[in-house]
Amino acid sequence: MNAFDQDLTARLDQLRQDGLWRELRRVDSPQGSRIQFEGREYLNFSSNDYLGLANHPALREAAARAVHDFGAGAGASRLICGSLAPFHELEESLAAFKGTSAALTFSTGYATAMGTITALLGTDDIVIVDKLVHACCIDAARLCGAKLRVFRHNDLEDLESILIWATSKATSSQRPRVLIITESVFSMDGDFAPLHALVELKDRYGAWLMLDEAHATGLLGKHRRGLAELEGVADRVEVQMGTLGKAFGASGGYIAGSRALVDLLINRARSFIFSTAPVPAAAAAAHAAIELVQGKEGAERARQLHSIVRQLWQTLGIGADANTASLSAIVPKIIGDEGDAVARATALRERGVFVPAIRYPTVARGSARLRFTATAGHTAADLAQLGAALGNLAPTTTTA
Numbered sequence: 001m002n003a004f005d006q007d008l009t010a011r012l013d014q015l016r017q018d019g020l021w022r023e024l025r026r027v028d029s030p031q032g033s034r035i036q037f038e039g040r041e042y043l044n045f046s047s048n049d050y051l052g053l054a055n056h057p058a059l060r061e062a063a064a065r066a067v068h069d070f071g072a073g074a075g076a077s078r079l080i081c082g083s084l085a086p087f088h089e090l091e092e093s094l095a096a097f098k099g100t101s102a103a104l105t106f107s108t109g110y111a112t113a114m115g116t117i118t119a120l121l122g123t124d125d126i127v128i129v130d131k132l133v134h135a136c137c138i139d140a141a142r143l144c145g146a147k148l149r150v151f152r153h154n155d156l157e158d159l160e161s162i163l164i165w166a167t168s169k170a171t172s173s174q175r176p177r178v179l180i181i182t183e184s185v186f187s188m189d190g191d192f193a194p195l196h197a198l199v200e201l202k203d204r205y206g207a208w209l210m211l212d213e214a215h216a217t218g219l220l221g222k223h224r225r226g227l228a229e230l231e232g233v234a235d236r237v238e239v240q241m242g243t244l245g246k247a248f249g250a251s252g253g254y255i256a257g258s259r260a261l262v263d264l265l266i267n268r269a270r271s272f273i274f275s276t277a278p279v280p281a282a283a284a285a286a287h288a289a290i291e292l293v294q295g296k297e298g299a300e301r302a303r304q305l306h307s308i309v310r311q312l313w314q315t316l317g318i319g320a321d322a323n324t325a326s327l328s329a330i331v332p333k334i335i336g337d338e339g340d341a342v343a344r345a346t347a348l349r350e351r352g353v354f355v356p357a358i359r360y361p362t363v364a365r366g367s368a369r370l371r372f373t374a375t376a377g378h379t380a381a382d383l384a385q386l387g388a389a390l391g392n393l394a395p396t397t398t399t400a
Contacts, residue, residue, distance in 0.1 A: 019338030019368075020359055030055035031249075033377035035354065042354040043385055045312075045372045050329050051218055051293065051301040052377035053249030058292055059285040066284035074277035079266070082277035090287040094254055097290050098225055098240055102262035105254045105286075106271060107278045109214060109243040110136040112253030114143065115269030116210070116239065117181070121146040125177040126166045128159065132189065134212060135361075137181045146179075153186075156197055163205040178207040179239075184227035185215035188363050188371065190330030192227060199233045210239035218247025218293050219302055220327060248293065250286035252278055301376040305329060308374045308383070315387045316372065331372040332358075341368035351389040 001009070015021045029036040031054035035044045053059055066086050074082035087105060094103035106112040117140035121127055125146040129137060131153045141148050149166075151159040159180070166178045180202050182193045195211070202209050213226035221229030226242070228234035239261065244252040255265060265272060292298050312331055335341040338359045345357035348370075359368045 019342055033375055033379070033382060040352075042349065042352055043382055043389075044354050045374070045378075045386065046354050046356045047375060048215070048246040048373060049249055049377075050215075050247045050305055050373070050375055051249065051298065052375050053247070053289050053292065053301075056249060056289075056292070058288045059249055062284040062288035063281035066280040070280040072281075073279055076277065077273065077275060078277045079273055084277065084280050084283075086280045086283035086287065087277065090283045090290075091254075093287050093290045094256060097223075097294060098242075098256040099229075099234060100240065100256040101259045103254055103256040104262045104265050104269075104272070105244070105252050105278070105283065106269075107252060107275055109134075109241075109245065109253035110139075111271040111275065112241055112243075112255060113137045113212075114140045115271035116241065116255055116265060117141055117179070118144040118270065119265055119268035120144075120208075120210075120239075121177060121179055124174065125179070126169065128162050128166070128178065128180045128207070130154065130182040130193070132186050133181055133183055134187055134214070137210075137212065141181065147176075154191070154194055156194060156201055159198070160201055160205075163201065163207060166207070167205060175206075178205070179210055180207050181210045181212070183212045183214070184220075185213075185328055185330065187215055187330065188358060188369070189332055190215075190328040192328070195227055196231045196233055199231075199236050203236065208238040209236075210241060211237045212241045214241070214243040214246055215328075215330060217242045218298070219305065219329065224293055224298060224302055244282070244286040244289070248286050248289040250289055251282045252286060305374060305376040308376070308378045311380065311383045312372060312374045312378075312386075315383050315390070329374045331374070333370045333372065335368050335370060336366055338365075338368045341370060345370060348389055353386055353389045 025037050027035050027037045031047055031049045033044055034041055070084050070086060074084055076082035091103045091105055095101065106115060113136035121144040123145040127141045127144065127146045128149045128151060129141055131150050149162045151162055169176050184193055184195060199209065211228060216226040218224050220227050223229060228237050228240065238257060240256040242254050244250045244254060306327060309329055316331060316333055335344060341357040341359060345355055348355050355370045355372055357368060358371045363369065
């Protein structure tokens, strides 16, 4: 073994000792409430396919048509010759769905954050992020060169103190751009941002808001546009970010907002400019999902999901506000120790239930957890099977 591999092996051994070892599992079935790997079927409580659309016939048919009409790949970046019709159709439907002037899609949610934040901000600006915001936003905030400040999770007093500091940096000739970044529904805890109050606060200090609706789009609000719609503040959020790979069952990320915002991203977002366009099949599938979500079937699937979530909270023995429990599809069960979380996930897997052990660096050290996610495809029988599998596990700390 050469020196390079010796160094890597030592680092991998340390990950194992710390309970942080990860490995890929080959899944041999479509996404659904049950998946197959390692030659066995498992009840799946790990997927973000909240509305159960990833294997929906309408999405599969749309993807197949796009392959037939436009081929397997886009051939180039969208600013060269890869801006195929399915991408434009998807973005038009996204903008209409979100109630904005325009929208732009990216290859992934990670690329969306990286391209958008670095396009909007520079070294003379200030970016303020919630402590629990997704890693893609943290990485982009660091990369953009702006002064980075972090406020305590959902703590508006702490945020205001930072905004007061940011205001003090303005001079008679220059005022820094100030961008606040938060999630609407947080990916590891399933709790909501205090969005209405946060919007009031950012308006008071002249800041901008970038809201990641990844875990809310398709689920919340009268038209299932997300928390901003539910709270009645969508027209006051400058940058609406989301994903096409969760409730929409496809892949990719998007930004929705003003025409000027989208035009700036087309010209300045490096992860958009310098990437080959995504496959047209993914865009066509996402377009089909957006249409489906807005119709009767989308409404029914959302209703079914909310019913399953309430049953999941009961199965896990977690008491919570009824409104929150009926809306957030993410239900964490805090374990604490990383090794203990892995052992419990393994025990559940041996009983035919797949739930991931979430550990550092996804969450803080000492706050490892089992992260349960519900989908519209789950049934009361699935919850009963989960309850039986949990029956012999030792009690754990819970959180809402």
